Amino acid sequence: MGYPGPTSRSAELYERALRRIVGAVNSPARSYAAVGLPYPVFIARGQGAYLWDVDGNRYIDYLAAFAPGILGHAHPEIVETIARAAADGTLFGTPTPYEVELAERLQAAIPSLERVRLVSTGTEAVMSAVRVARAFTGRPKVVKFEGCYHGHSDFALIRAGSGPATLGQPDSAGIPESTAAEVIVVPYNDAAALEAALERWGDQVAAVLIEPIVGNMGIVLPEPGYLQAVRDLTHRHGALLIFDEVITAFRVTYGGAQNVLGVEPDLTTLGKAIGGGLPLGAYGGRADVMDRVAPLGPAYQAGTLAGNPLSVRVALKALDILGRPGVYEELDRKGRYLAEGVLAAARRHGFAAQVNRMASGFTLFFTDRPVRDYASASTASKELFARFFREMLGRGVLLAPSRFEAWFVQIPHSQADLDETLAAADAALAAMAADGLAG
Numbered sequence: 001m002g003y004p005g006p007t008s009r010s011a012e013l014y015e016r017a018l019r020r021i022v023g024a025v026n027s028p029a030r031s032y033a034a035v036g037l038p039y040p041v042f043i044a045r046g047q048g049a050y051l052w053d054v055d056g057n058r059y060i061d062y063l064a065a066f067a068p069g070i071l072g073h074a075h076p077e078i079v080e081t082i083a084r085a086a087a088d089g090t091l092f093g094t095p096t097p098y099e100v101e102l103a104e105r106l107q108a109a110i111p112s113l114e115r116v117r118l119v120s121t122g123t124e125a126v127m128s129a130v131r132v133a134r135a136f137t138g139r140p141k142v143v144k145f146e147g148c149y150h151g152h153s154d155f156a157l158i159r160a161g162s163g164p165a166t167l168g169q170p171d172s173a174g175i176p177e178s179t180a181a182e183v184i185v186v187p188y189n190d191a192a193a194l195e196a197a198l199e200r201w202g203d204q205v206a207a208v209l210i211e212p213i214v215g216n217m218g219i220v221l222p223e224p225g226y227l228q229a230v231r232d233l234t235h236r237h238g239a240l241l242i243f244d245e246v247i248t249a250f251r252v253t254y255g256g257a258q259n260v261l262g263v264e265p266d267l268t269t270l271g272k273a274i275g276g277g278l279p280l281g282a283y284g285g286r287a288d289v290m291d292r293v294a295p296l297g298p299a300y301q302a303g304t305l306a307g308n309p310l311s312v313r314v315a316l317k318a319l320d321i322l323g324r325p326g327v328y329e330e331l332d333r334k335g336r337y338l339a340e341g342v343l344a345a346a347r348r349h350g351f352a353a354q355v356n357r358m359a360s361g362f363t364l365f366f367t368d369r370p371v372r373d374y375a376s377a378s379t380a381s382k383e384l385f386a387r388f389f390r391e392m393l394g395r396g397v398l399l400a401p402s403r404f405e406a407w408f409v410q411i412p413h414s415q416a417d418l419d420e421t422l423a424a425a426d427a428a429l430a431a432m433a434a435d436g437l438a439g
């Protein structure tokens with residue numbers, strides 16, 4: 001158990017990967033640069049709540065593939081579904097009965113999805129939702145929130161959280177100034193700032209795009225009344241409201257965060273958990289808006305792999321599993337137990353710390369300030385997080401390698417896993433305190 005040493009297979013694979021894969025990773029968020037380690041662990045397989053690296057080290061997995069992981073690895077019903085779906089053929093370039101059923105079940109779970117379009121990733125879902133918002137309103141600008149992350153399309157990478165913030169690149173190179181000029185960025189949880197922006201540019205704003213509960217500056221919850229104020233302001237200025245629920249949908253509850261927050265957007269984007277571990281995204285919402293998408297309307301959006309039968313059949317099975325009685329109550333209980341335990345351990349060892357939690361997802365911030373936006377999230381110590389990450393990895397607990405991400409509890413995490421994790425956290429924080437890092 002532990003971080004593999006310099007002669008390990010992970011180290012060897014990293015050297016090989018560097019020669020052919022940019023930075024040795026297929027998504028920058030997977031790099032261990034921000035946690036002070038020379039290379040990431042290379043994972044060979046997963047089962048339930050555990051991952052094993054190529055050297056045979058076992059980890060309790062809270063990375064959860066950056067949020068899609070909720071069912072656990074190699075869930076037997078998902079494995080069986082994949083086998084059966086693959087035997088029927090994986091891609092036809094035609095409509096299928098499975099996608100009709102999925103669209104109906106998504107709408108049943110999230111009533112605002114009057115019309116839906118399936119895509120392959122969250123990035124595509126958001127990019128497409130913004131395009132249709134522009135087509136519907138005839139306006140060019142988009143309001144987004146500092147530290148939210150909406151995938152890697154050009155406009156979305158202005159002041160973005162998650163990987164870009166972690167690696168110090170919240171504004172990516174390669175984005176035309178003309179694109180950046182159409183993006184207005186305001187702080188999250190600040191209705192007055194949004195109001196001021198809409199007073200100034202309101203008649204040019206097609207959409208206000210928001211993570212209703214933020215997952216990408218760490219978890220940040222909307223303050224009471226905030227999302228309703230956002231909804232009211234968008235109505236007043238004729239802009240569409242887009243909830244990016246790529247992380248929150250089917251994580252917070254069976255459905256969207258909108259189901260529990262009581263605020264209904266015009267459009268919603270989905271991804272991650274809905275795919276049950278396969279590539280799947282979706283966007284949808286008001287019929288009058290979505291009917292502007294081709295072939296009904298003039299906003300073109302397409303995809304050779306969109307709604308591929310393998311992903312869709314797995315999604316249907318994932319929804320079956322997630323829809324069973326008690327699933328979300330149990331995930332919430334486990335999330336609360338772990339989040340409270342980790343926070344208590346941090347404080348017991350003398351660290352200034354905060355935990356923000358949404359159901360089974362939470363972030364531990366090493367800061368003395370409540371975290372309510374990107375500015376306060378950025379006060380969390382990167383050095384303390386990096387050390388904590390390394391200590392946990394060395395004790396067989398895999399977290400996301402960034403202070404701006406979250407821990408995600410999954411269905412197969414057992415009470416014994418949670419207690420083993422809390423013991424690891426206690427030992428990790430004790431080691432950090434012994435080195436004089438607390439206070």
Ligand SMILES: Cc1ncc(COP(=O)(O)O)c(C=O)c1O
Pocket residue numbers: 121122123124126149150151152211215216244245246247271272
């Ligand atoms: C809220 C949110 N929106 C969109 C995306 C983009 O999704 P994907 O990485 O599947 O393109 C992500 C994560 O990556 C996300 O967290």
Ligand SMILES: N[C@H](C=O)CCC(=O)O
Pocket residue numbers: 027028029030066067149162163216247405
């Ligand atoms: N936080 C990101 C998405 O939610 C991380 C995933 C990635 O970019 O690889």
